[in-house]
Amino acid sequence: MLISGWGRYPSIDAxxxxxxxxxxxxxxxxxxxxxxxxxxxxxxxxGDSSIANNIISTAHFSRFHDFDAKSGCLSCDAGVxxxxxxxxxxxxxxxxxxxPGTKYVSVGGAIASDVHGKNHHLVGTFxxxxxxxxxxVANGDVLNCSKSExxxxxxxxxxxxxxxxIVLNATxxxxxxxxxxxxxxxxxxxxLKECFELFEVNAGADxxxxxxxxxxxxxxxxxxxxxxxxxxxxAGLRETSNSGPSIPFNFPNIALNKYSVRLFNQLYxxxxxxxxxxxxxxYNPFFYPLDGIRNWNRLYGANGFVQYQFVLxxxxxxxxxxxxxxxxxxxxxxxxxxxxxxxxxANANLLSFPFExxxxxxxxxxxxxxxxxxNELDAIVSDYGGRVYLTKDARMSExxxxxxxxxxxxxxxxxxxxxxxxxxxxxxxxxxxxG
Amino acid sequence: xxxxxxxxxxxxxAEATARLFAKRGDKLFLxxxxxxxxxxxxxxxxxxxxxxxxxxxxxxxDMEAHAGLxxxxxxxxxxxxxxxxxxGTLPDQKNxxxxxxxxxxxxxxxxxxxxxxxxxxxxxxEKQGAGSIAVxxxxxxxxxxxxxxxxxxxxxxxxxxxxxxRHRLCKAGVHVLTVKPGxxxxxxxxxxxxxxxxxxxxxxxxxxxxxxxxxxxxxxxPGFWALIMLxxxxxxxxxxxxxxx
Numbered sequence: 001m002l003i004s005g006w007g008r009y010p011s012i013d014a015x016x017x018x019x020x021x022x023x024x025x026x027x028x029x030x031x032x033x034x035x036x037x038x039x040x041x042x043x044x045x046x047g048d049s050s051i052a053n054n055i056i057s058t059a060h061f062s063r064f065h066d067f068d069a070k071s072g073c074l075s076c077d078a079g080v081x082x083x084x085x086x087x088x089x090x091x092x093x094x095x096x097x098x099x100p101g102t103k104y105v106s107v108g109g110a111i112a113s114d115v116h117g118k119n120h121h122l123v124g125t126f127x128x129x130x131x132x133x134x135x136x137v138a139n140g141d142v143l144n145c146s147k148s149e150x151x152x153x154x155x156x157x158x159x160x161x162x163x164x165x166i167v168l169n170a171t172x173x174x175x176x177x178x179x180x181x182x183x184x185x186x187x188x189x190x191x192l193k194e195c196f197e198l199f200e201v202n203a204g205a206d207x208x209x210x211x212x213x214x215x216x217x218x219x220x221x222x223x224x225x226x227x228x229x230x231x232x233x234x235a236g237l238r239e240t241s242n243s244g245p246s247i248p249f250n251f252p253n254i255a256l257n258k259y260s261v262r263l264f265n266q267l268y269x270x271x272x273x274x275x276x277x278x279x280x281x282x283y284n285p286f287f288y289p290l291d292g293i294r295n296w297n298r299l300y301g302a303n304g305f306v307q308y309q310f311v312l313x314x315x316x317x318x319x320x321x322x323x324x325x326x327x328x329x330x331x332x333x334x335x336x337x338x339x340x341x342x343x344x345x346a347n348a349n350l351l352s353f354p355f356e357x358x359x360x361x362x363x364x365x366x367x368x369x370x371x372x373x374x375n376e377l378d379a380i381v382s383d384y385g386g387r388v389y390l391t392k393d394a395r396m397s398e399x400x401x402x403x404x405x406x407x408x409x410x411x412x413x414x415x416x417x418x419x420x421x422x423x424x425x426x427x428x429x430x431x432x433x434x435g
Numbered sequence: 436x437x438x439x440x441x442x443x444x445x446x447x448x449a450e451a452t453a454r455l456f457a458k459r460g461d462k463l464f465l466x467x468x469x470x471x472x473x474x475x476x477x478x479x480x481x482x483x484x485x486x487x488x489x490x491x492x493x494x495x496x497d498m499e500a501h502a503g504l505x506x507x508x509x510x511x512x513x514x515x516x517x518x519x520x521x522x523g524t525l526p527d528q529k530n531x532x533x534x535x536x537x538x539x540x541x542x543x544x545x546x547x548x549x550x551x552x553x554x555x556x557x558x559x560x561e562k563q564g565a566g567s568i569a570v571x572x573x574x575x576x577x578x579x580x581x582x583x584x585x586x587x588x589x590x591x592x593x594x595x596x597x598x599x600x601r602h603r604l605c606k607a608g609v610h611v612l613t614v615k616p617g618x619x620x621x622x623x624x625x626x627x628x629x630x631x632x633x634x635x636x637x638x639x640x641x642x643x644x645x646x647x648x649x650x651x652x653x654x655x656x657p658g659f660w661a662l663i664m665l666x667x668x669x670x671x672x673x674x675x676x677x678x679x680x
Contacts, residue, residue, distance in 0.1 A: 020622060063476070065478055065479070074482075076482075088458070088483050088484065
């Protein structure tokens with residue numbers, strides 16, 4: 001079966017099993033010789049982190065276990081998605097503490113990527129609100145992990161890209177909400193400097209993010225829409241349908257070019273007429289703008305796309321980001337919806353991506369020119385002490401990875417201790433020299 | 436809030452449908468053979484919003500116990516609005532051809548046990564003069580085919596029985612729904628290679644949920660099976676016998 005990540009690059013012919021019970025997972029891992037593979041939930045990591053010769057799908061692990069309506073503490077299987085959680089809990093007045101830009105990620109995937117959201121600057125990552133989880137390690141044992149129990153395995157698994165074992169279930173906190181709507185404020189920033197200032201001034205805002213037009217140069221470099229959000233308190237807990245159009249087939253390769261993207265970006269920026277706009281939007285368009293378009297990854301054509309997300313330390317932010325945006329603008333290879341965000345402090349997890357500074361995420365159609373450009377960007381990111389997000393990555397070099405994630409050796413020691421090496425691996429882990 | 440009894444509640448289609456009942460805030464009674472699995476499902480449905488979830492062990496072949504089991508379930512829920520019968524097996528056609536015992540056992544579980552339940556439930560619903568009876572039959576019951584006619588005969592029996600029951604109970608205001616799914620990706624069909632005609636259990640579940648709300652009599656799900664089965668039923672024997680269906 002041909003399998004790829006959400007970016008549809010690269011792909012691999014894999015054997016996918018869909019176990020329904022613990023004993024079936026165990027026999028998948030240890031019941032036969034030569035299992036070398038990885039768990040996969042919704043397959044929404046972009047590159048090659050959830051693909052391997054052997055794939056264990058968590059699709060059938062989709063049950064809730066328990067919910068404490070006093071503390072907001074939820075236990076569920078690792079295959080439950082954020083979307084499932086929203087369906088069940090928004091009507092009851094609860095919302096995930098941290099949600100990434102798509103709701104179609106599984107809880108297991110959220111842990112493996114230690115995902116962040118538009119509120120990272122205040123509340124940290126998904127795993128910062130994770131109380132505990134159970135994981136099946138290479139010999140088939142099921143271990144409980146939390147910040148106090150098997151702590152080494154906990155901090156390696158959170159953000160560990162599935163390379164320590166199969167997460168079976170998790171217990172984590174939801175936040176109380178009074179409405180399913182978000183009060184959104186949008187500011188127009190003429191350039192990167194203005195945008196950074198807005199992040200500084202609004203450091204106390206619940207949610208913040210900026211959409212950057214990467215094709216602008218000179219005085220307009222980094223022209224952006226800066227958006228703030230907070231949970232509305234009055235509008236009620238209504239559900240809305242999030243099923244918009246679907247992209248029915250692969251767009252021809254020529255469809256996305258620098259003219260069409262430039263036009264889209266211009267329209268997107270001009271749609272906001274005034275310097276500042278306030279409105280009330282449902283949580284779906286605010287948090288998950290692209291989930292409304294099913295199969296949007298087909299826009300990039302049959303060859304797929306790569307997403308590139310990096311973080312630069314706070315003090316290097318403006319200079320480094322300017323340099324990178326200049327390079328992208330000059331190449332003309334920019335994408336729509338490049339997303340800029342200010343991160344808060346890092347956590348203790350060994351391979352978690354966020355640290356205090358600025359992060360930018362961009363999509364590129366895959367071709368040789370783009371792959372070369374990304375190598376050049378890697379060098380700049382490395383020089384400024386930054387790193388690239390593993391969940392988006394399909395092409396980074398081992399050297400870039402090891403420089404950006406200095407705790408990789410400690411990570412490998414934990415994997416060795418729990419027998420993960422030679423058992424749990426992905427195309428990505430092989431490429432990055434993790435085995 | 437409705438009071439819903441689900442028989443064969445660990446089946447993939449039943450579980451997916453139960454999630455929709457739970458979301459509505461229904462009171463549920465789950466019956467199945469594997470009580471360990473039932474506990475896990477009950478816990479999930481409770482979190483999803485079910486008002487209350489009862490569980491009980493159920494052996495389809497112990498038909499003498501059916502009436503007592505049903506009465507006690509209805510008593511514990513303090514009434515019943517809807518029943519969904521979803522248990523069943525997919526017998527191996529070749530084994531059945533070689534053994535009358537295999538064939539009869541397949542008929543017992545897929546047809547006679549359902550008729551046993553429906554006979555008792557039919558009287559309960561007729562007496563109360565309201566409610567819905569939904570049973571999962573199959574497109575396989577529409578015409579006997581060489582590759583799968585034992586299962587088809589059992590499901591065909593159920594479909595015809597339901598036709599009659601519907602005719603009788605409509606006078607009492609009781610709704611009877613026959614659900615005819617096509618190929619569904621469940622543990623029962625784990626051994627089959629899957630193609631574009633295959634559906635997921637949640638698609639079938641939402642069709643059942645809607646059909647209950649709209650009080651439909653017979654549904655094919657996904658809907659395109661109505662057309663496929665119309666053709667399968669109409670093809671004359673001299674052509675049909677040349678196929679390997």
